[in-house]
């Protein structure tokens with residue numbers, strides 16, 4: 001295959017931007033087609049008063065080498081440490097895990113988990129650390145763990161560990177309860193758990209917007225169909241004026257979540273579309289609220305809550321503790337088409353919880369930003385290695401079409417970035433970029 005000259009990328013999220021920049025670097029003329037009116041997808045770029053906030057993916061791990069390299073390419077940013085700081089109420093006491101206070105964190109973990117489970121978690125952590133690719137779906141480790149996927153994650157660990165330790169992780173990273181998550185995909189969670197997180201100091205709107213200087217981005221342009229024509233690809237588009245038209249490209253990278261890719265793939269391969277359609281997603285709603293004074297303290301910056309719609313409330317930054325990010329997810333937080341007023345009512349309930357657990361005084365809100373995602377987080381499937389093999393077999397005959405997104409290597413920003421670069425490499429038939437992983441076939 002020769003290098004395609006004109007390539008379309010569907011979606012301006014992390015996967016799509018990564019694919020587009022890799023294709024641009026290889027000399028292709030790239031157009032990103034994005035149905036929304038701004039860049040970033042589930043990073044959820046939004047305004048809170050006069051500052052930019054992220055209502056979706058926000059924390060950048062130190063191990064996010066490809067994503068950090070991509071931001072460098074776009075002009076670079078500094079990072080402020082976010083660390084890990086989360087608390088929960090265990091047997092009536094607030095237990096904190098804080099990456100700056102290892103002794104206290106070890107004590108906290110000991111109160112949350114039993115010894116047998118700790119040994120099991122430690123063994124997975126060591127294996128994830130041992131190879132750069134082990135924390136991604138389809139890795140040898142994920143496949144090995146996935147052999148035990150006939151039972152959900154909750155059945156591999158004791159009740160105390162599941163409730164206290166695993167639930168906050170699966171709800172936060174997958175929107176899933178531990179009995180909806182699988183052992184084979186837990187390497188992706190562990191990869192994030194053992195990482196150290198920062199936040200970019202430069203607004204991502206401006207930084208990612210620089211991609212638009214390198215590649216064309218067509219906003220409010222929805223792709224509604226893909227067909228193969230004479231070795232190339234034709235896309236059915238609905239443009240910002242609501243007009244339908246067709247555009248031809250040499251190749252296309254479909255960089256959307258699985259549920260958005262499935263209908264586009266259906267006319268090309270029902271088998272592939274059915275597989276992609278089967279990937280599970282779970283909803284989340286996020287509210288970021290600014291108050292007049294700090295709500296959290298330096299040593300207690302977030303709290304994971306049980307049995308209620310708000311699964312997690314935390315300060316927006318290590319120092320920005322008067323801005324609180326409330327996440328509604330997990331079985332009790334699956335809101336259906338909530339209005340902003342509905343969400344703010346739930347925020348009021350959570351403020352009462354914070355008052356009880358942290359002893360903070362209720363304060364006036366000075367700005368709010370709210371976003372609901374009906375399908376926020378990828379929850380994958382059991383036996384995901386087998387799923388990826390079937391997907392790659394079904395996708396192989398589709399020349400000039402490559403897939404990227406959170407359902408291929410994992411839901412982290414880094415995994416999405418790598419999947420975009422891998423899709424670009426597949427279209428270029430070029431060696432995989434240094435440090436990137438290829439979706440195993």
Ligand SMILES: Cc1cc2nc3c(=O)[nH]c(=O)nc-3n(C[C@H](O)[C@H](O)[C@H](O)COP(=O)(O)OP(=O)(O)OC[C@H]3O[C@@H](n4cnc5c(N)ncnc54)[C@H](O)[C@@H]3O)c2cc1C
Nearest residue numbers: 011013014015035041042056057058059222223260412413
């Ligand atoms: C609340 C929340 C918190 C998170 N926190 C973190 C975190 O702290 N750290 C982390 O690493 N990860 C986090 N994540 C995960 C991470 O943000 C996402 O997995 C990642 O941003 C997904 O990127 P993507 O490009 O694959 O998909 P998306 O961001 O969903 O981008 C896909 C784009 O395609 C567009 N699109 C879809 N269909 C079409 C179509 N037919 N035509 C044209 N355009 C289309 C969409 O509008 C969208 O812009 C979080 C996610 C959420 C929801």
